Amino acid sequence: MPLDPEAQAYLDRVAALGMPPVQTVTPQRNREERRRVMALRRELSGAHAPEAVAAVEERAIPAPSGDTQLRARVYTPSGAGPFPVLVYFFGGGFIMGDVDAVDEVCRMMANRAGCIVVAAEYRLAPEHKFPGPVEDGYAAVCWSAAQAATFNGDSDRLAVGGESAGGNIAAVACHLAQTRGGPSLCAQLLVYPPLDFVSGRTVNAQLAGQATLTDERMAYFDGHYFRTPEDARNPLASPVLADDLSGLPPAIILTAEYDPLAREGAAYADALRVAGVPVSHTCYAGMIHGFYSMPGVLRASREAIDHASAELRALFWPSPLTSQSAHST
Numbered sequence: 001m002p003l004d005p006e007a008q009a010y011l012d013r014v015a016a017l018g019m020p021p022v023q024t025v026t027p028q029r030n031r032e033e034r035r036r037v038m039a040l041r042r043e044l045s046g047a048h049a050p051e052a053v054a055a056v057e058e059r060a061i062p063a064p065s066g067d068t069q070l071r072a073r074v075y076t077p078s079g080a081g082p083f084p085v086l087v088y089f090f091g092g093g094f095i096m097g098d099v100d101a102v103d104e105v106c107r108m109m110a111n112r113a114g115c116i117v118v119a120a121e122y123r124l125a126p127e128h129k130f131p132g133p134v135e136d137g138y139a140a141v142c143w144s145a146a147q148a149a150t151f152n153g154d155s156d157r158l159a160v161g162g163e164s165a166g167g168n169i170a171a172v173a174c175h176l177a178q179t180r181g182g183p184s185l186c187a188q189l190l191v192y193p194p195l196d197f198v199s200g201r202t203v204n205a206q207l208a209g210q211a212t213l214t215d216e217r218m219a220y221f222d223g224h225y226f227r228t229p230e231d232a233r234n235p236l237a238s239p240v241l242a243d244d245l246s247g248l249p250p251a252i253i254l255t256a257e258y259d260p261l262a263r264e265g266a267a268y269a270d271a272l273r274v275a276g277v278p279v280s281h282t283c284y285a286g287m288i289h290g291f292y293s294m295p296g297v298l299r300a301s302r303e304a305i306d307h308a309s310a311e312l313r314a315l316f317w318p319s320p321l322t323s324q325s326a327h328s329t
Helices: 005-016 027-045 099-113 132-151 165-179 215-225 229-233 262-274 299-316
Strands: 055-062 069-076 083-089 116-120 153-163 187-191 251-258 279-288
Touching: 005 027, 005 279, 005 299, 027 099, 055 132, 069 099, 069 132, 083 099, 083 132, 083 165, 083 187, 083 299, 099 116, 099 299, 116 132, 132 153, 132 165, 153 165, 153 299, 165 187, 187 299, 251 262, 251 299, 262 279, 279 299
Parallel strands: 083 116, 083 153, 153 187, 187 251, 251 279
Antiparallel strands: 055 069, 069 116
16 A cells, blocks of 8 residues: 555655765764654654553663663553563664663553563664674563562563564564573564564665665664674574574564565564464554654554554463464454
8 A cells, every 4th residue: 555644744754854864874873863853753742642651660680791781661550460571672773772762652562461561771783783782682581580570570471572673682582582491481572673684675666765764774784783794694683594483482573564674574474383383463554664663643553552462461361262373464
């Protein structure tokens, strides 16, 4: 279908900011420009204020290297716990972003899924190249399992999720939890994740003018993230290349029609199904990369958050009358 009118209007406003192309400036400059985009999103949200939750707490997670701590923000919904826990990672091409970028999304998912959301940061490239960010992500998952009781969470109902680069970190965390003996995960929420850095990507020429990701931008992100081209072949970078996908937690995968990563999400969904993993995959027509984290701007974002939260709730509280067989929408 054509690009969604709300998405088009948003892209027009971003273009009016006059920002330099991502691939032409330093990661530090891109971090500054991202703050301008986040300010625009807040402006466009207008009266759509972030939802209230019962509690928001700032915590610190020891980094794997032991020489620093990673920022985390814990969102608790109303009600009596212990609550299920979702560890959630922001996107930004592995070079930019922070927990503030997903504040609104985390509040909404906490309320709708009835779970605690731990928004966890990871160290950014190029200062911290692969596999640093994924190791940070796995450390955040392990910390959340170990510390769940301290924030009224239930470590037996632990899920992981993320957007874009954060979706990659979430997917890889599932593999690491499986190969390193835990923690046990009951679900993975992957929102337009990059999952295959080897097969090659390209932006459809008809969509290139509307895409929020382009060939040049993706190559720029990859170049800053990986130490060598061989890193891309590592399953901790490209989880679709793992020898065995069986036994991974049920997956909720969301993709967008106007996103070059949509094919990777669909391919991973298919590969997981073949391996016997329950999968829900939804591709949002007319949508762009990044849409999920814009609930104050895009109706489709609010619909996707509602959908993902309902899927998570079903996995946190599985009904004995409901089969968890694989499905696709």
